[in-house]
Amino acid sequence: MATILTEAEAKTLLQKVLSYSKADECEVNLSGEERGNVRYARNEVSTSGSLTNQNLVVQSSFGKKVGTATIDEFDDASLEKVVRRAEELARLAPENPEYMGVLGPQTYLKANGFFDTTANITPDTRAEAVAKSLQLTRDAKLTAAGFMEDRHGYSAMMNSKGLFAYYPSTNVNFSLTVRTEDGKGSGYVARGYSDITKLDTAAATNIAIQKARGSAEARAIEPGKYTVILEPTAAVVLLENVFFNMDARSADEGRSYFSKSGGKSRLGDKIVDERVTIYSDPTNAELPASPWSGDGQAQQKTMWIEKGVVKNLSYSRYWAQKQGKKPLPGPNNVIMMGGNSSLDDMIKSTQRGILVTKLWYIREVDPQTILLTGLTRDGTFYIENGKIKHPVKNFRFNESPIIMLNNLEALGKPERVVSTESDQNYLIPPMKIREFTFTSLSDAV
Amino acid sequence: MNRRDFTNILGMGTAGLMLPSLPAFSRTVAPEALLETGVDVATKKRLADAAMNAAKSRGATYTDVRIGRYLNQFVVTREDKVQNIVNTESYGVGVRVIADGCWGFAAVVDARSEADTAKAAEKAVAIAKANARLMKEPVQLAPQKGYGEVSWKAPITKNAFEVPIKEKVDLLMEVNGAALKNGANYVNSVLFMVNEQKYFASTDGTYADQDIHRMWPLFTVTAIDPKTGKFETRQSLSAPMGMGYEYLQANPSDKVTGITTRYNKGYDMLEDVTAAAKQARAKHAAKSVEAGKYDLVLDPSHLWLTIHESVGHPLELDRVLGYEANFAGTSFATLDKWKSKNFNYGSKLVNLVADKTQVGSLGAVGYDDEGVKCKQWDLVKDGTLVNYQAIRDQVHIIGENESQGCCYADSWSSVQFQRMANVSLAAGKTPLSVQQMIKDVKKGIYIIGDGSFSIDQQRYNFQFGGQLFYEIKNGEIAGMLKDVAYQSNTQEFWNSCAAVCDEKDYRLGGSFFDGKGQPPQSSAVSHGSSTTRFNGVNVINTARKI
16 A cells, blocks of 8 residues: 555545544544655755654544553554553543544645655655756865755544545755855755745855855854844744744743733733734745644634734643633644835844854843844854845844734745754744844854 | 654644654554564564565665564553543554666555565666666665674563553553642643654565564643732653663662652653652752853753754755755765864763664664664764764765664664664763762752753754753752753853763663654664763753733
8 A cells, every 4th residue: 555645545545543442432543654764964965754644543432431452553453452452552542631532524724735846756856856956066166064854645534533634745844054165154044835846955055055155254242232133044933932932821821921910811911022923823935834634623824913913822732621712723824914125125124133044053041032142153244234234153143023023123025944953944024123132152154 | 654653643632733643654453463472483584585586587786675573552541530541552664775876766655565565666676777767876885794684673571562451541540540639730641652664675685573662751840829810831751761661660770869859761650740740840940040040950851852853864964965955954064074074073071872772772672774783882972072973875985894883763664775874972980879970069040851942954053942940059059940041052061061970870761753754764862971060051041921
């Protein structure tokens, strides 16, 4: 059997699994994927690999006693065995007071995240894409280290109450660090797409080359508060720490930034500049995502922060029932609205500031304020009177994305980016922020 | 599995976008399956020989085969509830070859027959030959003698997988109860147990069968002040260890008493959580630190992470050479600094040692993942940089003709590469207790436990937090501080090392989740030290008003 099943094949397989069930309720999650990658460093291919994976997870329950078993072989005997194993584990399990039972049939939005172009990648396509990049860096007498990884696969689920869901998707991520031979300059670029025909490794490589050359001979300037222009790759690693925190339970329990005194949450509060609007939408053409969550709930277009106000926090089905709210699954994609100005426009309108290509090693210092620390990397430049004047040495920052979004000056046009911390893709605009806090200098290139 | 996925499994992190993923190719199994023996040694040898013969007949000049069975168990609780009990098993074979002077690798899940492993070997050779066209220099592999059929077993006394789940749940429920009784509003607690059954065979003539055990009990308690709406946490002071369930039986000699009890080779989880709940509550009333220069007294439960980031990583030779430039980064500790033989990494008191044999450490094995017998070697001697961590295809670059034995793959399905050995700060040679050390400090901060951590891609500039901070005034502990983080530069920091306690205070800390590579792999590694003093370090205040 193929690893990537069609909707009809997945349905047939799932029906067969459910036919073996003797439990009160049974839910089956099925997935399959093929991945391929090429890695290069010192201008040469270093490793490459491919991975095929398929998995079937059976969850059986008797009352509130739940058991889960998993298998990667799909013959009839193995399928029946995994169902029996899940039932056996459910009988032995302690009652889970937070178990909510399985959902009935749901209606899902149509999202198109599967592109044949990406699914049909061969090792040759990959080698060719990387060769284009290597040619440019070798010719430029610069040193490249890069990574390209593609994935195509599907997820499906079905349960004993008749819910069925299926979603196929593809993705390709490309990242590249280009360094000057003397190690004084370093530039970075990352690209992520659902459709590989949008990936232009040569164009991306030219950006990294330009940043590597431009960042050599960096000058030290005093750390302190500066106006910064964060490219989307830099902004996203800060913003995603806000998204990860938008959970009602931890807010209601008093242990997140979204908590307030007296057991209240910041739901409905204006927390950032009114130009900030953040939402999720599985049908977005640039950033398609699964229209259902892992437990089968439908994903709708959802406002999380609208005009600076917290519109929603995610509620698990258990927590929603306990608090008398509607359940709301966490998002499968995140989109931040922006303006129309380009990065160049934003630089032109800046009197004195710092352009940041990338931020690195982001860690939460204080969860109460989402205070984060990390460093600039691979292209940090001083802007004066609307022009890039010279590269500057890298900085360590200590800043909260909440404070940062209150100090918003301007937003550019959103683009699809890959988080260098979580590997997730997002749609995020470049942004200009005043009084961004740099606390020390680093000699790192 | 990486640090993030683990945080999600525990539900201790914030609400993630993604569901937690299990270790690659793992399947969940019943607890009793964790006690079943895997494929027997004779069969493993047959499977490995089949792969080596197949690779050779296709033109490989070198082959190694890793047959791995990886078992994990997590028991995850919060307050009075068991959230999750997860048992996973992953079994498969990875084959690595050199053909036409180039590496090739292929892996196969659930390989039971000679045909399975031979097929993987053939695929690995095909990949090597395809990539050889892009190579300028053939792989240069340091010679390695074959050891024949050998075995190594972690010296544990109680296999954690033999302890019934109920006993583990009862322990965590007792721990959670103690936390809630002593001032915590919330408590998450976890037992995380690992058994790696690894078989390595190579065309050099080694067949090594190894059995590795790891154990990590951990918790986080949260105390909320309803009046201010603020919350404070305190995490466990346990260390992940290369031990069995015996780590949870603390003898009096395993306890280091002082301002709070710290632990050596035995951990008293109940005692620690009781202290943690009170300390999380006390943090609300602690003084917010005044930024400035302080002498730092760093407990081993904290210092391990600073060693990991500022010594372990920059002295990995693959980073120095640029192989990790696109992700983890390169290193300030360049070859010219090492060649000069006078690069002052630290003060004369600083002796940093790499060791893959240390008993109870996470990195201890008999043989590494390319069949090299493990050993101990110096990285920094009396303050001077003297060596790196390197494996078979790198050691010629630093003029050695034998690998240092620090090659590792996190699964049978990942290709092995250079990973950090246990890297530790040697204990002070003259007798010195923590109490004596504190007596000499006029203006300082005593830091216990690890907190947030961040360092640049060449390992110069770093910032570390902690779990517990105590102000030292004129040789006395003056009270608890909060909002503390210190920033420094690696060379400056290690040169400010002014005193190291003696071996009586030597303890291990460590991590299950040292991440490196693309696609990323996790490695478990320990770092030992005694309490150490660093003078005049820059401390910042991390409190913000929103």
